[in-house]
Amino acid sequence: TMIILLIISLLSLTAMITIHMYTGNNSRVYFGTDTRLQTLLLGCLLAFIWPPFSFRKDISKGAKASISAIGIVGMAVLIYLFVVVSDQDKWIYSGGFYAISFLTLLVIASVVLPSSVLKKILSFKL
Numbered sequence: 001t002m003i004i005l006l007i008i009s010l011l012s013l014t015a016m017i018t019i020h021m022y023t024g025n026n027s028r029v030y031f032g033t034d035t036r037l038q039t040l041l042l043g044c045l046l047a048f049i050w051p052p053f054s055f056r057k058d059i060s061k062g063a064k065a066s067i068s069a070i071g072i073v074g075m076a077v078l079i080y081l082f083v084v085v086s087d088q089d090k091w092i093y094s095g096g097f098y099a100i101s102f103l104t105l106l107v108i109a110s111v112v113l114p115s116s117v118l119k120k121i122l123s124f125k126l
Contacts, residue, residue: 001048002045002048002049005041005044005045005048006041006045008037008041009037009038009041009042009045010038012034012035012036012037012038012041013038013095013097013098015032015034015035016029016032016035016036016038016093016097017093017094017095019032019035020090020093020094021094026087026088026093029093030087030093036097038097038098038101039097039098039101042098042101042102042105043101043105043108045105046105046108046109050109050112052112059113059115064113064115064116067109067110067113067116068110068113068116068117068118070106070109070110071106071107071109071110071111071116071117071118072110072117072118072121074103074104074106074107074110075107075118077103078100078103078104078107081100
């Protein structure tokens, strides 16, 4: 199942790159279900690989620190990209969405870990 999800995700990525390369139509590749399926399938893969309700709370301090650091750095990079990236940037349609989706998976993986620092930051109630 995971292999099939990965293959379909890569086919969706290939479709996005190919359609953008030959048509230059940003709207088509941005709004097309076939070209954006890649991001949803990466999320499905994460759910298989990193199921949120199966974690123990007593993971090692080193693992907790590493996962928290990856999540915090990933979140900082995502915030930067939200501010800087434009829908007219060519790189976004040539694998950029896939890279950003993968980065988002790292942030999500950090947040669903019960003892993650990023989870505590994002769970702060005002």
